Amino acid sequence: MIKIGLIREGKTPPDTRVALTPTQCADVLQFYSGQIEIVAEPSVTRCFPDAEYIKAGVNMQDNLEDCDVIFGIKEVKIEHLIPNKIFFFFSHTKKKQPYNQPLMHALIEKKVRMIDYEALTYEDGARILGFGVFAGVVGAHNGLMTYGKKTRMFSLIPAHACKDMDEMLKQYRYVKLPPVKIAVTGSGRVTAGILEIMHHWDIESVEPEDFLVKEYDYPVYTLLKGAALYENKNTGAYSRDDFHHNPEQYQCKFLPFTKAADILMNGIYWDKSIPRLFEKSDVANPEFRIKIMADITCDEDGSVPINLGSSTIADPVYGIDRNTIEKVAPFQNDKDIIDVMAVDNLPNELPRDASEHFGEHIIKYILPELLKEKSDILDRATICKDGKLTTPFEYLSDYAYPVK
Numbered sequence: 257m258i259k260i261g262l263i264r265e266g267k268t269p270p271d272t273r274v275a276l277t278p279t280q281c282a283d284v285l286q287f288y289s290g291q292i293e294i295v296a297e298p299s300v301t302r303c304f305p306d307a308e309y310i311k312a313g314v315n316m317q318d319n320l321e322d323c324d325v326i327f328g329i330k331e332v333k334i335e336h337l338i339p340n341k342i343f344f345f346f347s348h349t350k351k352k353q354p355y356n357q358p359l360m361h362a363l364i365e366k367k368v369r370m371i372d373y374e375a376l377t378y379e380d381g382a383r384i385l386g387f388g389v390f391a392g393v394v395g396a397h398n399g400l401m402t403y404g405k406k407t408r409m410f411s412l413i414p415a416h417a418c419k420d421m422d423e424m425l426k427q428y429r430y431v432k433l434p435p436v437k438i439a440v441t442g443s444g445r446v447t448a449g450i451l452e453i454m455h456h457w458d459i460e461s462v463e464p465e466d467f468l469v470k471e472y473d474y475p476v477y478t479l480l481k482g483a484a485l486y487e488n489k490n491t492g493a494y495s496r497d498d499f500h501h502n503p504e505q506y507q508c509k510f511l512p513f514t515k516a517a518d519i520l521m522n523g524i525y526w527d528k529s530i531p532r533l534f535e536k537s538d539v540a541n542p543e544f545r546i547k548i549m550a551d552i553t554c555d556e557d558g559s560v561p562i563n564l565g566s567s568t569i570a571d572p573v574y575g576i577d578r579n580t581i582e583k584v585a586p587f588q589n590d591k592d593i594i595d596v597m598a599v600d601n602l603p604n605e606l607p608r609d610a611s612e613h614f615g616e617h618i619i620k621y622i623l624p625e626l627l628k629e630k631s632d633i634l635d636r637a638t639i640c641k642d643g644k645l646t647t648p649f650e651y652l653s654d655y656a657y658p659v660k
């Protein structure tokens with residue numbers, strides 16, 4: 257019998273998402289009767305109230321010491337780590353994030369087996385689960401909400417003020433979009449979420465070559481990924497594997513789209529070795545047409561170089577003066593101001609839907625692995641165990657081991 261504990265999120269402000277919803281817990285308890293037990297720490301901030309868990313047959317426990325496995329979402333507070341237990345959460349330690357070094361030291365000292373959701377991958381490295389789809393959904397919604405507000409054409413209720421995604425989508429019925437042109441970038445979960453919103457609005461998809469030269473009398477989007485976005489500097493070719501391994505040998509082909517699109521919805525994977533979509537200096541060009549950037553990828557000074565830092569769910573958009581690259585008030589119907597949406601915790605705007613989606617993947621892909629004697633998937637995603645880093649994560653040694 258495996259006893260699973262759902263931890264109370266400890267960050268401030270607290271994350272309201274959870275790894276398994278009450279209904280999912282009830283299903284799991286029934287399906288895995290005699291094999292899996294689930295308890296939860298009481299929480300006043302979780303998006304599903306304690307009463308719903310109790311009704312689903314999940315006992316509330318103030319202390320998770322008797323659990324075998326603990327599921328959280330965000331970084332667990334050091335004082336909440338229980339020695340020698342298995343913890344699942346998004347640790348944000350894989351890139352040696354300095355702010356999580358004390359947490360990493362504590363995981364080692366307390367001999368916790370830490371399994372990072374982000375490291376749960378198939379053999380080829382593709383990720384098994386994540387909240388990206390909801391980041392794309394909410395980010396695209398925010399992008400269009402910003403367009404409506406900036407142009408004074410329509411207004412939308414923000415996702416976080418809606419009961420759930422259904423309520424958010426229902427608003428679209430009453431709004432007819434003008435012939436706006438949207439460039440969508442990326443190929444992963446975030447982009448899948450953006451495309452879901454494009455479909456809900458019935459926005460027509462067009463080929464990149466047509467998007468560059470044509471105007472339409474209805475709203476359109478074009479999807480830019482892979483060979484449509486990058487080319488090898490020497491050969492002009494694109495190979496996915498080669499690009500992933502040698503991104504510095506590639507250049508980005510996005511610049512012409514800055515002159516053809518009204519809105520950018522950015523969902524690419526990006527790190528410092530990957531070329532940016534454009535440079536800061538490009539935005540002052542009078543031909544630069546994009547007026548709204550929903551930077552869902554959201555790296556400060558990253559693929560969208562006029563991302564001047566993350567914004568918040570409460571205040572999601574800032575303006576950027578095209579000439580000075582300084583922050584100004586958003587939603588001004590002014591051709592010299594580009595509005596940037598740079599919220600970095602978008603799935604939190606729809607926590608119930610996002611948790612449900614995440615929980616479905618936990619049930620389908622992770623619970624069966626937990627019940628196995630040995631799981632390659634869980635082994636690959638284990639960053640540390642028994643007070644040591646696992647072999648694939650030894651590159652974290654200078655970061656993870658406390659200096660004696």
Ligand SMILES: NC(=O)c1ccc[n+]([C@@H]2O[C@H](COP(=O)([O-])OP(=O)(O)OC[C@H]3O[C@@H](n4cnc5c(N)ncnc54)[C@H](O)[C@@H]3O)[C@@H](O)[C@H]2O)c1
Pocket residue numbers: 383386387388389391442443444445446447499500503523524525526551552553554599600601602603
């Ligand atoms: N703003 C937010 O709230 C929020 C939330 C979730 C994700 N994000 C960000 O959005 C971005 C995309 O996330 P996702 O969930 O779609 O990711 P994903 O893992 O689902 O997809 C990433 C895509 O990028 C490609 N890729 C993977 N490794 C690559 C590499 N080394 N070089 C180039 N391409 C690579 C993959 O082929 C895949 O198609 C990430 O940067 C993520 O941090 C933001």
